[in-house]
Amino acid sequence: MSAIRLLVLGAVRQHGRAHGYQVRNDLEFWGAHEWSNAKPGSIYHALKQMAKQGLLHAYETAPSTAGGPPRTEYEVTEQGTEEFLALLRAGLADPEAGTDALAGAIGFMVELERAEVLALLNERVAALRQWRESVTEYYTPDAGPGQFGHIGEIMNYWLDSADTGAEWTRGLIRRVEGGAYTFAGEGEHFVGVLAEGQENPYATGVPHPGDHR
Amino acid sequence: MSAIRLLVLGAVRQHGRAHGYQVRNDLEFWGAHEWSNAKPGSIYHALKQMAKQGLLHAYETAPSTAGGPPRTEYEVTEQGTEEFLALLRAGLADPEAGTDALAGAIGFMVELERAEVLALLNERVAALRQWRESVTEYYTPDAGPGQFGHIGEIMNYWLDSADTGAEWTRGLIRRVEGGAYTFAGEGEHFVGVLAEGQENPYATGVPHPGDHR
DNA sequence: GCGGAGCTAGTCAAACTTGATTAACAGGGG
DNA sequence: CCCCTGTTAATCAAGTTTGACTAGCTCCGC
Numbered sequence: 082m083s084a085i086r087l088l089v090l091g092a093v094r095q096h097g098r099a100h101g102y103q104v105r106n107d108l109e110f111w112g113a114h115e116w117s118n119a120k121p122g123s124i125y126h127a128l129k130q131m132a133k134q135g136l137l138h139a140y141e142t143a144p145s146t147a148g149g150p151p152r153t154e155y156e157v158t159e160q161g162t163e164e165f166l167a168l169l170r171a172g173l174a175d176p177e178a179g180t181d182a183l184a185g186a187i188g189f190m191v192e193l194e195r196a197e198v199l200a201l202l203n204e205r206v207a208a209l210r211q212w213r214e215s216v217t218e219y220y221t222p223d224a225g226p227g228q229f230g231h232i233g234e235i236m237n238y239w240l241d242s243a244d245t246g247a248e249w250t251r252g253l254i255r256r257v258e259g260g261a262y263t264f265a266g267e268g269e270h271f272v273g274v275l276a277e278g279q280e281n282p283y284a285t286g287v288p289h290p291g292d293h294r
Numbered sequence: 295m296s297a298i299r300l301l302v303l304g305a306v307r308q309h310g311r312a313h314g315y316q317v318r319n320d321l322e323f324w325g326a327h328e329w330s331n332a333k334p335g336s337i338y339h340a341l342k343q344m345a346k347q348g349l350l351h352a353y354e355t356a357p358s359t360a361g362g363p364p365r366t367e368y369e370v371t372e373q374g375t376e377e378f379l380a381l382l383r384a385g386l387a388d389p390e391a392g393t394d395a396l397a398g399a400i401g402f403m404v405e406l407e408r409a410e411v412l413a414l415l416n417e418r419v420a421a422l423r424q425w426r427e428s429v430t431e432y433y434t435p436d437a438g439p440g441q442f443g444h445i446g447e448i449m450n451y452w453l454d455s456a457d458t459g460a461e462w463t464r465g466l467i468r469r470v471e472g473g474a475y476t477f478a479g480e481g482e483h484f485v486g487v488l489a490e491g492q493e494n495p496y497a498t499g500v501p502h503p504g505d506h507r
Numbered sequence: 508g509c510g511g512a513g514c515t516a517g518t519c520a521a522a523c524t525t526g527a528t529t530a531a532c533a534g535g536g537g
Numbered sequence: 538c539c540c541c542t543g544t545t546a547a548t549c550a551a552g553t554t555t556g557a558c559t560a561g562c563t564c565c566g567c
Contacts, residue, residue, distance in 0.1 A: 083553085102516050111445060116452060123554055125517065130552080152516060180455070184448045191444055231404055231475040232324060235397045238462060239329060242393070245458035253447060262444040296523085315546050336524055338547065343522080363530060363546055 084117045084181040086136075087168040089127045091189045093137065093155050094165060100142075100152040101125050111188055117181040128155055136161035169193065174204040176212065176246065187253075195257060195264040202254045209247040213240060297330045297394040299349075300381040302340045304402045306350065306368050307378060313355075313365040314338050324401060330394040341368055349374035382406065387417040389425065389459065400466075408470060408477040415467050422460040426453060 092104040105124050113119040132139040137155040157165065170193075171178045172186025190198050216236065229236070263269070305317040318337050326332040345352040350368045370378065383406075384391050385399025403411050429449065442449070 085553090100516080105516090111448070116448075118554065120555065121517075122519085122556075126553070180451075184451060187447050187451065188445055232401055234400050234466060234469075235324070235329075238393075238397060238400065241458070241462045245454070245462075249451060249454045249458075256447075298523090313546080318546085331524065333525065334547080335526075335549090339523070363548085365546060 084172070084179065084185040085119055085123050085127045086131065087165065087172060087182060087185045087189070088113055088117065088119055089124060089131070090136065090157060090161055090165040090168070091185070091192075093128075094157045094162070098140070098154050098156045100154045101128055102152065104128070113185070116184050128153075131161065136164050165189075166193075170201055173198065173201040174208070176205060176208050176243070180246075191262055191264050193264065194266055198264065199254060199257055202250055202257070206247050206250050206254075209243050209250070213243050216240065297385070297392065297398040298332055298336050298340045299344065300378065300385060300395060300398045300402070301326055301330065301332055302337060302344070303349065303370060303374055303378040303381070304398070304405075306341075307370045307375070311353070311367050311369045313367045314341055315365065317341070326398070329397050341366075344374065349377050378402075379406075383414055386411065386414040387421070389418060389421050389456070404475055404477050406477065407479055411477065412467060412470055415463055415470070419460050419463050419467075422456050422463070426456050429453065 088108055089104055092107040093099045095107070096103060101124060105119075105121055108114060108119040108124065128137065128139075131137045132155060135158060138158050140154045140156070142152065142154045168182070169186050169189050172182035173190060176183075178186075193201075217240070301321055302317055305320040306312045308320070309316060314337060318334055321327060321332040321337065341350065341352075344350045345368060348371060351371050353367045353369070355365065355367045381395070382399050382402050385395035386403060389396075391399075406414075430453065
C-alpha cells in the first residue's frame with residue numbers, strides 16, 4: 082500500500098488534529114512529494130479511507146478560516162496509532178516495504194526508543210544479507226554465471242542495490258549508536274512540522290530546483 | 295506509467311506475436327514480478343489498453359489449444375515499436391523513470407546499438423550528477439547542515455542512492471565498452487524468451503526462494 | 508472599489524494495480 | 538465412466554494513484 086498511510090498517519094499525529102491541507106503541506110515540507118506518491122489526491126484519499134477504516138476520526142468542522150471549502154479535521158484513533166507504529170517498524174526493518182516506506186519511517190524514527198530503532202535497523206541488514214544469499218544461490222547454479230547473458234545485469238543491479246542499501250543502513254546504525262538525534266524518552270525531540278501559521282518555504286507551485294520524482 | 299508497458303511491448307516484440315499468457319510467462323522467467331508490478335492483472339490490462347491506443351494489434355484467435363478460455367494474440371504496431379524504443383531509451387537514460395524502468399530497459403538494451411546504449415548510460419550518469427548538485431545546494435544552505443535534524447537522514451539516503459546508482463552505471467558502461475554482450479547489428483544476440491512449448495522453470499506458484507518484491 | 512492573481516482546500520474522472528475468482532479443458536484414480 | 542485435481546488463460550471488483558479541475562476568499566495595484 083506504499084508509504085502514504087505511514088506519512089499521513091505520522092503527519093496527523095504530530096499535529097494532534099489536522100486537516101488535509103496541513104498534512105499536504107507537511108509532506109511537501111519534507112520533500113515527500115518527490116520521493117513518494119504523496120500527491121494531493123492520494124493524501125485526501127488516504128484520509129477518507131483510513132477514516133472509514135477507523136484509523137482516523139473525522140470532525141466535520143468550521144467552514145474554514147482563510148478561504149477555501151469547509152475543511153474536515155482528523156485525529157488518529159488508538160487503532161490508528163497501532164497501525165502507525167506497525168508501519169513505522171516495518172518501514173525500518175523490512176526491505177520489502179520499499180524505499181519510500183524506509184524514507185518515511187526515517188522521518189518518524191525518533192518516535193521510537195533508540196534501542197528499538199537500532200534493533201530494527203539490524204533486522205533490516207540481516208534481511209538484506211539473507212535475501213542476497215538466496216538470490217545468488219538461485220541465479221548462479223552449476224552452469225556458471227553468464228548463462229543469462231545481459232539479463233544477468235538485471236540481477237547484478239538488484240544485488241548491488243541490496244549491498245549498497247545495507248552499507249548505508251550500517252552507516253545510520255553507527256550514527257545512531259554514536260548518540261545522534263533525540264529519540265523517544267530522551268527529552269524534546271526535533272519536530273519536522275510546520276507551526277500553525279508558519280509559511281511553507283516549499284509551497285506547492287514553487288518548483289524545486291532539479292525536481293526528482 | 296511504471297515499467298509494464300516497456301516490459302509487455304518488449305515481450306510481445308520478441309515473440310512477433312504473442313498472447314497474454316506467453317507474456318506473463320516471459321516476465322516471470324525474467325523475475326519481473328519480483329522487481330516490478332508485472333502481475334497478471336496488470337499485464338492483461340496493459341495489453342488491452344495498448345491495443346485500444348493502437349500500440350498493439352489484437353487478433354481474436356483460436357479458442358486456445360490446451361484448455362482455458364479463448365485467447366487473444368497481439369502484435370506490436372509501428373506506433374508500438376516507436377513507443378517501445380522511446381520507453382527503452384528513457385529507461386536507460388533518465389533516472390526519473392525509476393529503477394524498474396531501468397531494470398526492464400537493461401533486459402532489452404541489446405535491441406539498440408552498442409554506441410547508443412553507451413551514450414544513453416552516460417546521459418544517466420550526468421543526470422544523476424546534476425540532480426545531486428541541485429539537491430545539495432538546496433538542502434544545505436548557509437545555516438549549515440544539521441538544521442533538519444534526523445530529517446536530514448532522508449536526504450542523505452537519497453543522495454547515497456544517487457551516488458551508488460551512478461557508480462553502478464559506470465560499472466555497466468565499462469563492461470559494455472569492454473565488449474560484453476551482443477548488441478543490435480552484431481549478429482545473433484541472446485534472446486531471453488521461452489521457446490514455444492518450453493517449460494517455464496519459474497512457473498507461477500513455484501515460490502522463489504526469498505521472494506523480494 | 509474592482510479585477511485578477513494567487514492562496515486555500517478539496518473534488519473528480521480516468522487510469523492503473525491488486526488479489527481473488529472464473530472457466531475450460533486434460534489426465535489420472537477408483 | 539466419472540469425479541477431482543491441476544494447468545492454462547483470462548476476468549472482475551475493489552482499492553489506489555494521477556493530474557486536472559473547482560470554488561471561495563484575500564490582497565494588491567490601479
